[in-house]
Amino acid sequence: MDGVHRAGIPGVYGEVREAGRTWRGASGIADVTTGRPVTPDMRQRVGSVTKTFTAAAVMQQVEQGRIRLDAPIGGYLPHMVPGERGRKITVRMLLNHTSGISDYLFSAFPSLQGFPSLPDMSAQSLDDNRFRQFRPAELIEMGLAAPPVGEPGGPTGVYSNTNYLLLGQLLEQVTGTTAEEYITRNVIRRAGLRHSGFPSGPRIEGPHPRLYEGFFGLLDPPRDYSVYNMSWVGPSAALVSTMEDLNRFYGKLLDGGIVSRSSLAQMQRTLPVRALDGSTIEYGLGLHKVDLPGCGTFWGHDGSAWGAGTLSLTRADGKRQMSVTVNLARWNELDSSGTPQPHPIDDALSALHRQALCGTPNAVAESAAR
Secondary structure, three states: OHHHHHHOOOEEEEEEEEOOEEEEEEEEEOOOOOOOEOOOOOOEEOHHHHHHHHHHHHHHHHHOOOOOOOOEHHHHOOOOOOHHHHHHOEHHHHHOOOOOOOOOHHHHOHHHOOOOOHHHOOOHHHHHOOOOOOOHHHHHHHHHHOOOOOOOOOOOEEOOHHHHHHHHHHHHHHHOOOHHHHHHHHHHOOOOOOOOEOOOOOOOOOOOOOOEEOHHHOOOOOEEOOOOOHHHOHHHOOOEEOHHHHHHHHHHHHOOOOOOHHHHHHHOOOEEEEOOOOOEEEEOOOOEEEEEOOOEEEEEEEEEEOOEEEEEEEEOOOOEEEEEEEOEEOOOOEOOOOOEOOOHHHHHHHHHHHHHHHOOHHHHHHHHHO
16 A cells, blocks of 8 residues: 555555455545545545446345346336337346447536547536536436447447436336435445445545546646535446445345345346446446456456545455555546556556455565566
């Protein structure tokens, strides 16, 4: 963690569990102005880690017979996804990002539409949206209006927040309450999480770090976006949590304490999905699969919000867990083709993750050598 801080991250903190033992640590600062230190128990915006919570909520409704995984979404939300698309796209395709529906990000943040060309972008819409209250329907409409990124049910998915906003609307349709309220009652509380929840306003309640967004060099120095209205992501990425809570949640999920074993098996059926950064990940229904040679297979999710980055992974046998978060996002600069360039932070985080997950100095040395 000290290495990650020295490499350029203001603050990093997290928790590692192995076979009943727990380690918590932190390095660096929560506020670059005051020098206030980060601590392991701070709350954080965990971004798309939220998707696992939403997927688990959907699977609970599948178990109760209110939702069918392979039913067309148009049958549930005909006013939102009408016509042929509504007939072709299933609930499962939304969960595993094979719907072909585009992300609404660049429509909601129009000043970023020049990405990856920095001269053609500005941070204006990030500032404009700081206190804006988005309605899920308007964001979904933006995603559906954009050109499709693939055919429904294709062999490779394309990651899209629009999919999970639709799943939030589906949950509301079948439960009669908002997705956030349902997830709070039936996922967060069932898992015994004490410091997790959806924000009721733009501020994070309780001890937390300031969140510094660099957007690939567009913001220099990085700008603090810790006060932000998260209605632009809702049940897709708005959750606030602690690293202790995330380890508890994934431990319970993989042990059959949140959804049934058969539902978990469905969630762990993966296919290749192209992530927002262009990389390919193995994705199930709200779950990433990560294979580390010599270390094992891990399940979990990563997440990013403006100024925040989180990774939570649990080994398939449940005996090794890591949740780590940082308060700086998108630190890499882009080359002329828009490719993020290597940064010392990347190597430092890779070394931290590998030691935390594999627990051996040799693994760290091998990671650094790579």
